[in-house]
Amino acid sequence: VYQVFESVAKKYDVMNDSMTLGIHRVWKDFLVHKMNPCPGTLLLDVAGGTGDIAFRFINYVRSVRERQLQRKLKQHQNLSWQEIFENYQEDKCNSLGDSQVVVCDINREMLKVGKQKAQHLGYSEGLSWVLGNAEELPFDDDKFDVYTIAFGIRNVTRIDLALQEAYRVLKPGGRFLCLEFSHVSNPLLSRLYDLYSFQVIPVLGEVIAGDWRSYQYLVESIRQFPPQEELKAMIEDAGFFKVDYENLNFGIVAIHSGFKL
Amino acid sequence: EEEEEVEEEELWHQLYPGHIPTSPLQKALLAAGSAFMALYDPYRHDMVAVLGETTGCLALPNLRDKMKHHPEGYRILQERPRIRLSTLDMSRLRGLPDGSLGREYVRFLEVNKVSPDTRMPPKFVDDEELAYVIQRYREVHDLMHTLLGMPTNMLGEVVVKWFEAVQTGLPMCVLGAAFGPVRLSARKLQVLATELVPWAIRSGLNASCVLNVYYEQRWEQPVESLREEIGIFPPP
Numbered sequence: 001v002y003q004v005f006e007s008v009a010k011k012y013d014v015m016n017d018s019m020t021l022g023i024h025r026v027w028k029d030f031l032v033h034k035m036n037p038c039p040g041t042l043l044l045d046v047a048g049g050t051g052d053i054a055f056r057f058i059n060y061v062r063s064v065r066e067r068q069l070q071r072k073l074k075q076h077q078n079l080s081w082q083e084i085f086e087n088y089q090e091d092k093c094n095s096l097g098d099s100q101v102v103v104c105d106i107n108r109e110m111l112k113v114g115k116q117k118a119q120h121l122g123y124s125e126g127l128s129w130v131l132g133n134a135e136e137l138p139f140d141d142d143k144f145d146v147y148t149i150a151f152g153i154r155n156v157t158r159i160d161l162a163l164q165e166a167y168r169v170l171k172p173g174g175r176f177l178c179l180e181f182s183h184v185s186n187p188l189l190s191r192l193y194d195l196y197s198f199q200v201i202p203v204l205g206e207v208i209a210g211d212w213r214s215y216q217y218l219v220e221s222i223r224q225f226p227p228q229e230e231l232k233a234m235i236e237d238a239g240f241f242k243v244d245y246e247n248l249n250f251g252i253v254a255i256h257s258g259f260k261l
Numbered sequence: 262e263e264e265e266e267v268e269e270e271e272l273w274h275q276l277y278p279g280h281i282p283t284s285p286l287q288k289a290l291l292a293a294g295s296a297f298m299a300l301y302d303p304y305r306h307d308m309v310a311v312l313g314e315t316t317g318c319l320a321l322p323n324l325r326d327k328m329k330h331h332p333e334g335y336r337i338l339q340e341r342p343r344i345r346l347s348t349l350d351m352s353r354l355r356g357l358p359d360g361s362l363g364r365e366y367v368r369f370l371e372v373n374k375v376s377p378d379t380r381m382p383p384k385f386v387d388d389e390e391l392a393y394v395i396q397r398y399r400e401v402h403d404l405m406h407t408l409l410g411m412p413t414n415m416l417g418e419v420v421v422k423w424f425e426a427v428q429t430g431l432p433m434c435v436l437g438a439a440f441g442p443v444r445l446s447a448r449k450l451q452v453l454a455t456e457l458v459p460w461a462i463r464s465g466l467n468a469s470c471v472l473n474v475y476y477e478q479r480w481e482q483p484v485e486s487l488r489e490e491i492g493i494f495p496p497p
Contacts, residue, residue, distance in 0.1 A: 199286050207294035210307050212281055212384070 009109035011209040012050055013117075018204050019215075025052075027253050028150060031179045032056040034246070034255060035146060039065045039097025044144040044169060046134050046162075047152020048103040049110030051117050051127075058123055061099040068097070096126040102144075104132045135161040139169045146170075150179040154225040163238035170260045176240055182247070182254035183227035189250050197222070228254050276389045279382045288315045291385065300440060310381040313433035314395060320430040321391040327470045328394070334473035341393055342477050344377045344400040354480055362487055363480030366407045373413040377403055397472055398429065404476055408488060409461070410496040415441065416449050420457045427465030429472075456497045468492035 016024050032053065037043065039061050045053045076083075105111050111129050118127060132138045134149070134156050147166045156162045166176050184190040197219045205215025226234065228245050231254075235243045240258030247254050274282045283291065292315040299308040328334030342348075354363035370376065380399040386392040402421070409424060411417035419441040426434035442450055468491045479487060488495065 199284065200290060203287055203290040203294055206291060206311065207298050207308065210305070 009049070009107065009113050012110070012113065015205065015209055015215070018208055019201055023249070024151075027179060027248055028052050028056055030248060031148065031150060031177060031255055032060050034257070035060075035148070035175070035177055037061055037064075037099065037146065039068065039099050041099050041145045042143070043099070043101040043146045043148065044104060044137075044139070045101055046104050046132075046137070046147065046149045046166075047106070047155065048148070048150065049105045049107060049114055049152075051103060051114035051123075053148055053150050054101045054103045054114075054127060055118070055121065055123055057101050058096065058099070058126060061096055061126075065095060065097045065099075100126045100128070102128050102130055102139075104130045104134075104137065106131070106133050135165060137165045137169055141168050142171045143169050144171060144174060146175050146177065148177045148179070151181070153178055153180055154221050159226075159234060160237065163235055163240075167239045167260055172260055174260045176235065176256075176258040176260070178231070178235075178256040180231075180254060180256070181222040181225065182231070182245075182251050184251040186250055193252060228256075231256055276387065277383075277392050279384055280386075280389075280392070281384045282387065283315075283385050288385065291315045296436065303444070306379075307381055309433065309437065310383075310399070311385060312436070313431055314383055314385040316432040317386070317391075317395060320432065321386070321388075321394055324398070324429055324470070324472060325391055325394050328472055331470065331473040333475050334470065337397065337472070337475055338390070338393070342475070343396075344404075344477070346376060346378050349377070357481060360483050360485065361480065362404075362407070362476065362482050362484055365484050366404060366480075369403065369407045373406075375403065375413060394472070398425075398431075401472065401476065405471065408471075408484065408491070408493055409464070415445055416453065416457075419445070419453065420461050423458050423461040424465045427462055428468065428470065460494060460497055464493045467494065 020027075035057070037057060037060060041061065043054075043057055045057070048054055103111070103114060105114070108131060111131060115129055118124070130138065134152065135158050147170050149162070149166070153159060153162060163176075170176065184193050201219050202212045202216045205218075206212040209215070225231075228247070228251070232243050232245055235256055235258045238258075239260065241261045243256065243258040245254050245256045274280075276282075291311055295308040295311040295315065298305050299312055302308075325338070328338050351367060354367045357364040359365075377400055380396070380402070383392040383395050386395055402425075405421050405425065406413065406417065409421055411420050419438060422434050422438040422441055425431070426438045442453060445453065471491060474487075474491060485495075
């Protein structure tokens with residue numbers, strides 16, 4: 001799996017856009033909206049390689065923070081200019097409201113691409129990049145408010161271990177969110193989806209990234225991944241409560257959610 | 262592990278190492294995609310190779326039959342020689358007299374800074390013998406340059422493509438010959454159109470099949486004599 005992603009890292013984003021016709025962006029936006037983070041949240045994004053979730057999280061938190069500040073300013077209509085100025089200074093240094101995201105990935109190349117993207121897009125504060133294995137996270141217990149893994153869990157050899165680790169590093173009250181390809185139950189759509197996956201995606205892989213094999217592997221790994229209910233059961237086994245899932249696009253993708261209580 | 266499972270499954274359908282079996286739909290998509298990508302990004306030589314493989318279903322059997330019916334070509338099909346740095350004795354070739362095939366070939370490689378090892382192995386040809394034919398065609402390409410006296414710049418490549426198009430009938434060569442000149446300056450286009458292409462076409466038509474020559478056994482032969490034997494007219 002490591003070698004697959006080493007060769008895939010640089011063209012990862014281009015391939016994602018081509019394969020999903022840009023829809024993956026909508027899925028990721030949806031995930032962060034569902035998360036609905038408030039400023040001060042500490043997020044761990046596992047297998048977050050090129051930073052897609054992390055950047056969306058930062059954007060979301062920033063806009064929530066801005067609205068917070070606006071509301072505060074409206075309330076303080078009678079302040080002197082001096083007080084307004086001080087308030088403004090203090091809040092400017094805190095545009096994220098102490099929110100932080102840690103991006104953890106097992107693959108150095110993916111992290112490298114992510115860091116470059118962050119620089120390019122102007123993301124600097126509240127972001128850290130850590131090399132690590134989802135089955136054995138380099139973090140202490142009870143640390144994070146939210147744990148996300150977007151399109152990463154199907155590449156983990158021992159999903160149960162990854163879920164256990166997720167449980168361990170979350171604070172009590174913390175939330176587990178998983179965005180992943182899942183099962184399409186509608187028979188007609190399933191046939192079309194299979195056709196597209198097996199006929200078109202490896203071709204795209206060859207033409208865009210010069211790598212048929214990695215994308216063939218990708219498509220096959222999606223088929224072998226546990227369907228919605230099974231994954232829900234696995235998450236419950238790890239100790240999470242209120243486990244639920246939501247299908248996107250008829251089950252092509254699903255978001256599973258659980259809480260550590 | 263999952264990756265091993267995938268490999269084992271494929272081995273059942275794999276006809277040669279590196280072979281990726283493809284459905285007709287996939288071949289069609291690959292042909293279209295590689296054609297587009299080859300034009301969009303000229304550095305994607307792998308796309309040119311893929312285009313050749315996916316569109317060669319008529320031309321390749323043709324070439325293979327030409328080889329089968331020729332004594333030297335037949336021997337090549339049997340013995341399957343490969344032109345690689347590891348199989349070539351470069352120092353010996355360099356020591357050959359000027360004007361000999363071996364000496365000029367090595368000179369060509371050094372002057373243009375190319376190596377025979379950069380040729381892509383075939384992936385999408387669904388016949389093991391035809392896969393060898395296309396591999397042979399790729400490895401002999403540099404020898405074509407030597408015999409035609411053409412360098413590896415855009416102009417030289419286009420000229421060789423015209424020659425190969427006439428010789429092999431591979432759609433990829435035809436497309437390359439037709440679209441290659443798009444990126445040339447007006448002056449070069451003129452030289453191309455008035456002198457080089459007509460010569461390449463005439464030579465290509467006149468010459469016997471270039472894949473039927475066992476080059477590895479002819480290193481000592483003078484280039485001019487080999488040209489005459491095959492039927493390539495002297496370059497302008």
